[in-house]
Structure formats: structure tokens, C-alpha cells
Amino acid sequence: EDKVVQSPLSLVVHEGDTVTLNCSYEVTNFRSLLWYKQEKKAPTFLFMLTSSGIEKKSGRLSSILDKKELSSILNITATQTGDSAIYLCAVEAFRAGNNRKLIWGLGTSLAVNP
Amino acid sequence: GAVVSQHPSRVICKSGTSVKIECRSLDFQATTMFWYRQFPKQSLMLMATSNEGSKATYEQGVEKDKFLINHASLTLSTLTVTSAHPEDSSFYICSARQAPGEQYFGPGTRLTVT
Numbered sequence: 001e002d003k004v005v006q007s008p009l010s011l012v013v014h015e016g017d018t019v020t021l022n023c024s025y026e027v028t029n030f031r032s033l034l035w036y037k038q039e040k041k042a043p044t045f046l047f048m049l050t051s052s053g054i055e056k057k058s059g060r061l062s063s064i065l066d067k068k069e070l071s072s073i074l075n076i077t078a079t080q081t082g083d084s085a086i087y088l089c090a091v092e093a094f095r096a097g098n099n100r101k102l103i104w105g106l107g108t109s110l111a112v113n114p
Numbered sequence: 115g116a117v118v119s120q121h122p123s124r125v126i127c128k129s130g131t132s133v134k135i136e137c138r139s140l141d142f143q144a145t146t147m148f149w150y151r152q153f154p155k156q157s158l159m160l161m162a163t164s165n166e167g168s169k170a171t172y173e174q175g176v177e178k179d180k181f182l183i184n185h186a187s188l189t190l191s192t193l194t195v196t197s198a199h200p201e202d203s204s205f206y207i208c209s210a211r212q213a214p215g216e217q218y219f220g221p222g223t224r225l226t227v228t
Contacts, residue, residue, distance in 0.1 A: 034217070042207045042219035043158070088157060102148070102217065106157045 002027045004091050006105035014113050017079050021108045023089030024071040033065055033072050036088040038107070043088055046074070079112045086110070117141055118210050120220035127198055127227055134194045135223045137208030143188035144210035148217065149181075152205045164191045198227040 004025045013019055023033065032050045036043035047056045049065035049072055056063050060079075065072045076083055089105040117140040127133050137147055145166050150158040162170045162183050170183035180202075182194040191210075195202055203226050209217040 036219075042209075042222040045218060101163075102160065104157045104160070 002091075002093060002103045004089055004103050004105040006087075006089050006108050008108060009106065010109040010111070012111045012113065013079055015080060017112075018075065018077045019079060019110065021074040021076075021087050021089075021110070022071065023074070023105055024069075025089075025091045025103070026070065027091045027093045027103055029094040030067070031092045031094050034090045034092065034102075035063055035072070035074050036090065038086045038088055039084075046087075076110075079110075081112050081114055084110055084112045116218040118144075118208065118218050118220040120208055120223050122223060123221060124224045125226070127225070129199055129227055130197055132194055132196045133198055133225060134192055135206055135208075135225075137191045137193070137210070137220050139189045139210040139218075142210070144191075145188060146211045147185060147191040148209045148211075149183060149191070149193050150207045150209065152207060152222075158207065161193075195225065198225070200227045203227045 007022045032048050034048050035046040037046055047063045052065050052067035060077045063072060063074045074087060086107040086109050088107045090102045092102050095101050119138045119140055121136045125133055147164045149161045151161050152158050160173050161176045161181060162172045164170045164183050164185040166185045166188050172178050180196055185191040205222050205224055207219055207222040209219045211217050
């Protein structure tokens with residue numbers, strides 16, 4: 001059965017800290033891994049990773065995929081209170097009939113205290 | 115770009131009535147839209163995949179007759195919760211795929227059934 005596991009489930013840090021969120025997966029016919037940030041409403045897209053070892057960066061956020069280890073990390077440096085959110089990891093897999101399916105992790109709830 | 119809207123954002127209805135939720139891709143055409151359900155402090159649960167002009171593909175355990183999905187155009191998909199019951203109260207989120215891998219989410223609809 002396909003599964004995506006995120007760790008830790010929750011994390012509390014102080015402003016300025018650096019955090020690393022983990023996502024591991026066991027998915028058949030892997031296509032891509034995606035990171036999303038969810039605050040009070042629907043998730044917003046952060047990164048899509050398809051190739052192993054290539055870091056993607058956006059401001060203080062960065063992410064990298066390790067296909068050998070079947071995992072990805074999301075780093076946030078110099079955290080701010082506005083980074084407080086649930087970070088969701090999802091893996092897209094190919095399915096029969098040229099379909100694709102997203103398998104979601106449970107998310108990591110990050111709280112950044114001032 | 116890649117904006118997805120949902121309407122209504124919040125709805126309260128009485129048990130036994132039906133509720134329709136609209137999902138629109140505002141600045142792109144989406145051949146595929148997805149409907150999710152999210153319970154408090156839980157991850158997204160995919161309900162169905164909606165392809166324009168064809169029947170939706172429902173995930174296991176999701177009642178097709180209860181959650182009617184219509185994807186009549188490349189920019190609009192609707193989810194109708196028929197004969198709603200209090201246990202259907204939840205946060206319903208749609209997403210649309212602009213390009214392979216990337217999904218953009220609507221802001222979600224909070225349904226409360228009394």
C-alpha cells in the first residue's frame with residue numbers, strides 16, 4: 001500500500017531557529033514529490049521535486065529529494081512567526097490509463113514562537 | 115497565475131438538504147480537478163478525481179450517489195452533497211492541475227450541517 005510519512009508530527013521553535021521537516025515515502029510508480037504550506041485555509045504550493053539531489057530554494061525555504069532513500073527534507077532558515085503552519089508532503093504517482101494520484105502525508109505542524 | 119476559486123466559502127444547511135460547491139480555475143484551463151475533504155487536525159483526504167467531460171473517479175469508501183461531481187467545462191467543477199447529514203460537516207477543498215505535478219488549491223468550503 002502506498003504511504004507517505006512525515007516527521008515530526010509537530011514542532012515548536014523560537015524565531016530565528018532553523019528547522020528541518022522530513023518526508024519519506026513508499027509509493028509505486030513515483031512521479032514527483034510536492035510540498036505545501038497550509039495555514040487556516042487550503043494548502044499553498046511550495047515545491048515540486050522530481051530529480052534526486054537537486055535543491056530547490058525559495059527565500060528562506062529549501063527542499064531536496066533523495067530517491068535512493070525515498071525521502072525529502074524541507075528546510076526553513078531564520079524562522080519567523082509567519083512560518084507557523086502545517087507543512088504537507090504529497091507524492092504523485094502514475095496510475096493506469098495515464099492517470100496520476102497524490103498520496104498525502106499527515107503533515108508537520110510547525111509553531112514558531114516570538 | 116494559477117488561481118482557483120471556490121464558492122461558497124462557508125455554508126450552513128439543515129440535515130436532509132443538498133448543497134452544491136463550485137470550484138473554478140480562473141486563469142487557466144484545468145482538464146483535471148480534485149475534490150478533497152479535511153477533518154480538523156488531519157491531512158487531506160482525496161474524495162474523487164474529476165476529468166472534464168467524463169465521469170469522476172471516486173476513491174474507495176466515497177459514496178458516488180452522495181457526493182455528486184460534475185465537471186462540465188475546463189474551468190468549472192461542482193460537488194453536490196446530497197441529503198446532507200451532520201457527519202458530512204467538514205472542510206471541502208478542490209484543486210486544479212495546470213501542469214503535470216502541480217496542483218493549485220481553492221480556498222476551501224466549510225460545510226456545517228445542523
